[in-house]
Amino acid sequence: MQTKKETNVKVVTVAVFVATFMTAVEGTIVSTAMPTIIGSLHGVSLMNWVFSIYLLMTALSTPVYGKLADILGRKPVFIFGLVLFTIGSLLCGLSQSMIALILSRVIQGIGAGSIQPIAFTIIADIYPIEKRAKVIGLNGSSWGIASVIAPLLGGFIVEKLSWHWVFMINIPIGLITIGMIWIYLIESIEHQNTSIDYKGTALLVILLLSLMLGLQNLSNKNIFIPIVLILISIISLFIFVHIEKNAKDSIIPLELFKNKTFVIQNLIALLVSGYLIGFEAYLPTWMQGVLGLKASLGGFAVTPSSIMWVVASLWAGSLLKKYAPNKIIYISLFFLFVSVFGLILAPINAPFWYFLLVATVSGIGFGLTITTTTVASQSAVKPNEIGVATSFNTLCRTIGQSLMVSVFGIVLNQKMLSGVAKNKHYTMDMMNKLIDPQTAGQLPHNLLPGLKQILFNGIHSIYLVGLLLIIFTLLLNLLEFKNNDLLKQTK
Known part of the structure; x- marks a missing residue:
């Protein structure tokens, strides 16, 4: 008789910790390497985009991943995010211009959007409530550890190797984490009758992107461009509110x-x-x-x-x-x-x-x-x-x-x-x-x-x-x- 496989709680906990640590390191290590990246790619005017596009993509994808995790299960959504983050890191490391780096950060940010929220969801799934707070606290400590390691690691990489390796180090870590989750996280998927608010999500993306682009272009000599972009964001906001009022399962409930x-x-x-x-x-x-x-x-x-x-x-x-x-x-x-x-x-x-x-x-x-x-x-x-x-x-x-x-x-x-x-x-x-x-x-x-x-x-x-x-x-x-x-x- 074949024994039913169960989740290896310890291994999955380590995998979740490593995934959280990887994204925690990313912020500080990129800040450490940014002056060298600017000098290499001559992109001081685009510096803020390396941070902002990553953050924006992470923000926009997070609520979508939450919906998908309820429909498809935590495991495939978490692995999908890790794969995207790893691919994005590879492309960042291969970038030879600021534009290429920024576009690569888009992919990396979309992948990162799944890691933190799904990590906490997996912890909630595999630990009883009396142990959950302690494990979440342990997982959260990865940000403190990353803050100590990242500047030293980033400085060493920039000074001894190349700034490209600041991103490349995510590849082996990401692949190992994917393997651990793939093998040791066992879950029975219960399909829920949950719909994704595609219209609301699309409008939220348009709203935030147009607003950020408008702000970015305020220094442009042609004032027409930022005015149009900000107007698009305002119009998108009104349409977003109207659609969310009637949405069956809105991405952001307006009652809040x-x-x-x-x-x-x-x-x-x-x-x-x-x-x-x-x-x-x-x-x-x-x-x-x-x-x-x-x-x-x-x-x-x-x-x-x-x-x-x-x-x-x-x-x-x-x-x-x-x-x-x-x-x-x-x-x-x-x-x-x-x-x-x-x-x-x-x-x-x-x-x-x-x-x-x-x-x-x-x-x-x-x-x-x-x-x-x-x-x-x-x-x-x-x-x-x-x-x-x-x-x-x-x-x-x-x-x-x-x-x-x-x-x-x-x-x-x-x-x-x-x-x-x-x-x-x-x-x-x-x-x-x-x-x-x-x-x-x-x-x-x-x-x-x-x-x-x-x-x-x-x-x-x-x-x-x-x-x-x-x-x-x-x-x-x-x-x-x-x-x-x-x-x-x-x-």
């Missing part, structure tokens, strides 16, 4: 937006995530372009924030037992104000240890805010809407990062263009070389101080925009009053 707490908490998550991408994407550029540090040290500047994020998340858990979410947000905003003012007031010759302190404070603010807004948005909805609420919270955070990285790119490019225009000896090609420590030495020594000042001014402007985001977050939180029912639910 009638809940004040849910709306405010997700807007707070969106704004703070916007500042987060500015912090993580441009601090390594500051370290390498202005301070002239190696890639490994430049990326390591953001590591304390990731470590303290994990610590702050645990702290948020205990605070939620005692206080309403809006009160905890005030605490987190204190740390974020200290963080952003620390970057705005930093002089051009600020030492490396100073940024480690700023990153430590930033991590506490990020950890408290994101954990609190996630729990609060879940607690603000009905039990049968928690899954949708969590997915929307993730979507808001990713949209915040996607849109703001476009805005930050415009701010930096405009500052550098105006700075270069003021001196006939400066060119944008020099700015590309300055950002890459390996090519900065090729620049005339007498021009370095002026070029560094231009880059310094540009990055400072990014954090002035970041300050506005934190101020808007504070104003939003003032609208959120203590809700006794919500407080009881979070206890």
Whole structure:
């Protein structure tokens, strides 16, 4: 008699951890390598697209994968995402231009959209509820571990090998993970009568893409292009709302937006995530372009924030037992104000240890805010809407990062263009070389101080925009009053 195969829980748990770790490393290691990539491919003006297109594709594909996982099962959807991520990584590694790299990041981002949400779903499937929180916490720790390893690994790869290997290392890891899930995850698929909101999904893609393209082209001399794109996004929004009202199984239920707490908490998550991408994407550029540090040290500047994020998340858990979410947000905003003012007031010759302190404070603010807004948005909805609420919270955070990285790119490019225009000896090609420590030495020594000042001014402007985001977050939180029912639910 043939024995029925069962899931090997330990092996699948390791596979899920490795998959989560792989995507966690991706963000920091690309930030570490970005100055070298810019120098190699001469693409400082397109730098933000490498981040934003990946984030946007991840955000857009996440809710679709959630629907498919209910229909087809977790295993095929998870493997499909891993295959796409691996193929995207291969194409990124083979890229010889910024355009090719950005297009490859589209594929990589679509694949990444399945990994995090399906990973948590698989954990929920194979572990009883009393063990689930501990395993989810263990899986989440991969982000903290990645924050320590990624800058060192990225720096080593860039300095000893080539930036192409930053993406190529995902290929063997991805293939091994696919094999582990394929062999050891056994699931009985129960087909559910769930439909995918194709019209809503398509309109959401059009809405976000046109909005981001419109923002990206604001610096274009032909103002007609961004105006048309933004108009398309507004029209798409109205059509999207109309269609979702009548959709049988809408990708984003509109009833959720009638809940004040849910709306405010997700807007707070969106704004703070916007500042987060500015912090993580441009601090390594500051370290390498202005301070002239190696890639490994430049990326390591953001590591304390990731470590303290994990610590702050645990702290948020205990605070939620005692206080309403809006009160905890005030605490987190204190740390974020200290963080952003620390970057705005930093002089051009600020030492490396100073940024480690700023990153430590930033991590506490990020950890408290994101954990609190996630729990609060879940607690603000009905039990049968928690899954949708969590997915929307993730979507808001990713949209915040996607849109703001476009805005930050415009701010930096405009500052550098105006700075270069003021001196006939400066060119944008020099700015590309300055950002890459390996090519900065090729620049005339007498021009370095002026070029560094231009880059310094540009990055400072990014954090002035970041300050506005934190101020808007504070104003939003003032609208959120203590809700006794919500407080009881979070206890």
